[in-house]
Amino acid sequence: MTAPPAAAIDIRRLTYADLPQVVAIERRAFTSPWSLAMFVLELSKPTGICLAAEIPASAGEPELGGYMICSRYDTVWHVMNVAVDPTQRRRGIATAMIQSLLARVERDAQLTLEVRQSNTGAIRLYESFGFRSAGVRRRYYQDNGEDALVMWRTPATLRGSLDDVPGT
Ligand SMILES: CC(C)(COP(=O)(O)OP(=O)(O)OC[C@H]1O[C@@H](n2cnc3c(N)ncnc32)[C@H](O)[C@@H]1OP(=O)(O)O)[C@@H](O)C(=O)NCCC(=O)NCCS
Structure with missing residues (x-):
């Protein structure tokens, strides 16, 4: 609810x-x-x-x-x-x-974060601000071996591309 x-x-x-x-x-x-x-x-x-x-x-x-x-x-x-x-x-x-x-x-700041793949509520929250998934860190979380989604919010992700995301 x-x-x-x-x-x-x-x-x-x-x-x-x-x-x-x-x-x-x-x-x-x-x-x-x-x-x-x-x-x-x-x-x-x-x-x-x-x-x-x-x-x-x-x-x-x-x-x-x-x-x-x-x-x-x-x-x-x-x-x-x-x-x-x-x-x-x-x-x-x-x-x-x-x-x-x-x-x-800054207006053109680059922001990044890791989030558990199962944390759909947080992922939806970040996506609503223009964060986009740009990769996976395998077994990032030591407690259960879960993968992390690596999300970025950059000028490019706000335009719908990953052009300026480091490592992509
Ligand atoms: C993730 C977290 C920080 C969200 O905080 P919150 O104050 O409840 O978030 P908001 O009320 O601002 O939510 C904004 C939107 O995000 C999405 N969202 C947030 N939590 C959600 C959930 N549990 N399920 C589905 N969507 C969710 C919804 O789109 C929501 O809008 P709506 O309520 O109008 O549907 C909170 O659930 C939390 O502390 N979780 C445990 C810790 C955690 O997972 N932190 C993030 C680690 S990366």
């Missing part, structure tokens, strides 16, 4: 103070969750874009609904981690974070 949209989603920079909530969501979202140390390392990188999605909580205080970690390697942005609290999904939180990320990178 699709949940009603969150009343107000506020996207801001993720901070170290968010990490206890991040780790709690991470453990519920993934079979092989990142450790606290991995988040600390990503937050320490000055060129990365790490975002928090805040939503109003029932008690009035905003609470963390999701987060996104994006690192810059040379000229390419790599979306490393995206997760939304399981109780808050299908309310546009991941959409709002991706929109905010795209507003923060």
Whole structure:
């Protein structure tokens, strides 16, 4: 069932103070969750874009609904981690974070990510922003040996081609 949209989603920079909530969501979202140390390392990188999605909580205080970690390697942005609290999904939180990320990178930015081949919901989400599958990394996920789809969003993928995608 699709949940009603969150009343107000506020996207801001993720901070170290968010990490206890991040780790709690991470453990519920993934079979092989990142450790606290991995988040600390990503937050320490000055060129990365790490975002928090805040939503109003029932008690009035905003609470963390999701987060996104994006690192810059040379000229390419790599979306490393995206997760939304399981109780808050299908309310546009991941959409709002991706929109905010795209507003923060260059207009002609190249972005890439890996996603499990079975994760059709995430794949549909990324495709809605112009990400296209450009290859497969065999047995990329160590927990079950699943393949990863390698997706890119570049000026070419937005025109329907893979012309400028590295390695294709
Ligand atoms: C994938 C994930 C981040 C999506 O977050 P979300 O806030 O629920 O996504 P949104 O509400 O912005 O979804 C936007 C669109 O993406 C697609 N989508 C998202 N989740 C979907 C699902 N489970 N099944 C089918 N389509 C889905 C739909 O087209 C959706 O639009 P709709 O709700 O109007 O149909 C969330 O399900 C999650 O945290 N999953 C576990 C962690 C994970 O897989 N992260 C991605 C790793 S690459």
